[in-house]
Amino acid sequence: GPGRGNGAGGTGNSGAVPRGMLGSDLALRAREMMRGIDIPANPPAALRAAREAARRIAVAADERDVPVRMYVDSFRQKIERTAAQIQMRVAAAPARYDPLVSVAVRSDGSVDEVVILRSSGRPDTDEAIRRIVHLNARYAAFPPNVAARFDVIEIRRIWTFAETLKLLEEVR
Structure with a gap:
């Protein structure tokens, strides 16, 4: 026109x-x-789940990301130190198995979830693990270089109860 x-x-x-x-x-x-x-207005649930999964990391023994490993090590030290300070003693009867525990920590240091992947075989020991994790909560916030990439770090460790509590890396 x-x-x-x-x-x-x-x-x-x-x-x-x-x-x-x-x-x-x-x-x-x-x-x-x-x-x-x-x-x-909101993205579909599948897309939201994929985005959330992309911002979550499950830390394994072979993790190469140094800042993430340092954060996980500080978490381990805090758990072990607190258990020693309160002189945690597990029941007289030993656990049948060393429990495998996954603790998901949010970027602000709050606990997202505690999952006992392999039970100790003793309900009182499993409950003591949950208590220790929540007793220590609020963990350190993620360093900025980690928080920029992740919203949640999932820390899987084998908890051994001998004279003191030790968190060991799971070897897959």
């Missing part, structure tokens, strides 16, 4: 599109194309 295109036979303004015409035309076309399309 007149005023559009290559400017031939138009207004003599060397082919320029009148100000405001292009933007409003594109906006109108976009609105027409979007009509009847439902765009959810």
Whole structure:
């Protein structure tokens, strides 16, 4: 039409599109194309889960990320030190197994969850593990270089009760 295109036979303004015409035309076309399309305000659950998983790390014995390893080691030291300070003694009967425990810590240092992956075989020992983790909570916030990449660090360790509590790396 007149005023559009290559400017031939138009207004003599060397082919320029009148100000405001292009933007409003594109906006109108976009609105027409979007009509009847439902765009959810929140991303689908599967996409949210994938994003959350991408910001979560399960630390294994072979973890190469030095700042993450340092954070996990400070967690281990705090647990072992607290157990020694309160002179934690597990029941007279020893645990049948060394429990495998996963503790998920959020970037602010709060506990996300405590999961006993392999029980000690003694409910009182398993409960003592949960108590120790929560007694120590609030852990240190993640360092900025770790928090920029992760929202949750999952720390899996074997808890051994001898004379003192030791958290050992799980070898898979």
